[in-house]
Amino acid sequence: MSLRSPLSQARGLGSAKDGVHHWWMQRLTALALIPLSLWFVFSIARYHLADYSTMILWLHNPYVAIALVLYFTALFYHSALGVQVVIEDYVASEALKIGSIVLVKLAHFALAAASIFAVLKIAFGA
Amino acid sequence: MSAKPSAKPVVSRPLSPFMLGQYYRFQISSLLSITHRITGVGLAIGTLFIAIWVMSAVAGPDAYARFAWFARSPIGLLLLLGWSWALMFHLSNGIRHLVWDAGYAFEKKSVDAGGIIVVIASVLLTAAIWVTAYLLPAV
Numbered sequence: 001m002s003l004r005s006p007l008s009q010a011r012g013l014g015s016a017k018d019g020v021h022h023w024w025m026q027r028l029t030a031l032a033l034i035p036l037s038l039w040f041v042f043s044i045a046r047y048h049l050a051d052y053s054t055m056i057l058w059l060h061n062p063y064v065a066i067a068l069v070l071y072f073t074a075l076f077y078h079s080a081l082g083v084q085v086v087i088e089d090y091v092a093s094e095a096l097k098i099g100s101i102v103l104v105k106l107a108h109f110a111l112a113a114a115s116i117f118a119v120l121k122i123a124f125g126a
Numbered sequence: 127m128s129a130k131p132s133a134k135p136v137v138s139r140p141l142s143p144f145m146l147g148q149y150y151r152f153q154i155s156s157l158l159s160i161t162h163r164i165t166g167v168g169l170a171i172g173t174l175f176i177a178i179w180v181m182s183a184v185a186g187p188d189a190y191a192r193f194a195w196f197a198r199s200p201i202g203l204l205l206l207l208g209w210s211w212a213l214m215f216h217l218s219n220g221i222r223h224l225v226w227d228a229g230y231a232f233e234k235k236s237v238d239a240g241g242i243i244v245v246i247a248s249v250l251l252t253a254a255i256w257v258t259a260y261l262l263p264a265v
Binding site: 033041042045056072083111114 | 163166167169170173174176177180181183184187190191194197198210213217220221223224227254255256258259262265
């Protein structure tokens with residue numbers, strides 16, 4: 001039995017439903033990103049990786065590959081959630097807002113998939 | 127309302143001035159808050175470059191050499207410097223946010239003190255990154 005009034009059901013609006021989920025996932029990915037991004041930025045500073053063979057060797061290390069996959073997952077998820085909030089705050093037009101949120105989420109997903117694929121391809125390769 | 131609008135005389139009324147700076151003192155809390163947002167958006171753009179970086183590694187040594195050349199160019203190094211500071215600031219201020227989410231440090235004194243710690247930490251961490259990159263002996 002729904003506790004909503006008939007008027008609110010007719011209007012079709014209501015709670016954001018998974019607003020809290022957004023908030024929680026933002027905090028969870030943030031927590032994961034504390035060690036992961038420190039590891040990432042200090043790794044590229046330490047090993048430079050401007051040389052192609054050094055980069056390939058670095059990616060052949062299974063722990064590096066695993067950590068990079070974890071890092072990219074948390075990074076692109078956290079980034080997509082954050083940018084969504086910024087768009088919601090500043091874009092007034094409903095159509096433009098939804099359109100840009102969809103684009104941003106799809107772009108983040110595509111970049112995440114491509115990056116993780118690239119890491120795995122090199123990690124599994126010769 | 128069907129009455130015709132009558133011609134109104136132009137009256138100069140006082141306008142609200144831009145408050146920040148002259149009338150409303152800058153506060154570290156609001157300043158760091160907007161900086162957190164700006165660095166967040168900047169870092170989001172940076173994820174694109176991270177993706178391009180690993181994809182150029184998959185594309186082969188020539189593509190990777192082109193990316194490495196750009197990364198080491200003056201503008202590339204400038205972008206890397208900005209990105210590294212943005213990351214360290216966003217990380218430090220992010221921890222400050224997580225502390226608030228846990229329910230601690232809401233008093234004004236704590237907020238301001240935390241803000242100063244975050245700014246100092248971001249500079250120190252950025253310096254640590256660049257010292258690691260250029261001053262430590264080769265691996």
